[in-house]
Amino acid sequence: MTVSYFALYRTPEDPADFEAHYFGSHVPLIEKTPGLLENKVHRVTRQFVGEPAYFLLAELVFESAEAMKAAFRTPEWAAGGKDLAAWGGMELVTMFSAEPHPAAQAT
Template sequence: MTVKLLALYRKPQDVDAFLAHYNDVHMPLIAKVPGLQKAVVNRVDKTLMGDNPYFLIAELHFADQAAFDAGMASPENRAAGKDLMSFARDLVTLIAVGEQSA
């Protein structure tokens, strides 16, 4: 079963500065995490029901729980986490999910 880390970001005050750091600094760090199969960044345009608390939703895909655990424990992920806390500590919620087919 594919395991994903989802990063749910609320809208920052300075969108341009956030996106510049996110794309130029943070995502290159994420790309180095061992076992990462792909990273998908989704920009939230609107909600179909209720209020929209999110600006971006990032998905980090790993083949299975073992790959996820190894990636999360890696020095590369610790570096990405340290960076995340430097620019988005108050904006991000991180959750781990297992992908299931319908």
């Protein structure tokens, strides 16, 4: 069963600058992570309820929880984290992992 790692970014003060760093340096580093099956990045176009305001959602898909844990121990993953911290992205992000819920798969 696949597992996903999500990075949910709050709206930055300068969205254009954020995207320049995010897509210019961070995404290329993350996509080198061994075991990463897919990197889905979504721009939040409208937030209906809730706080704070969100800007981007990244879903990194791995084959399994074990594959994800192994990826977290690689130099490529570490490089992505250092890059994110270097330009302030860590101040905007909430990160978590999730897997498909069995009840949702029954339909």
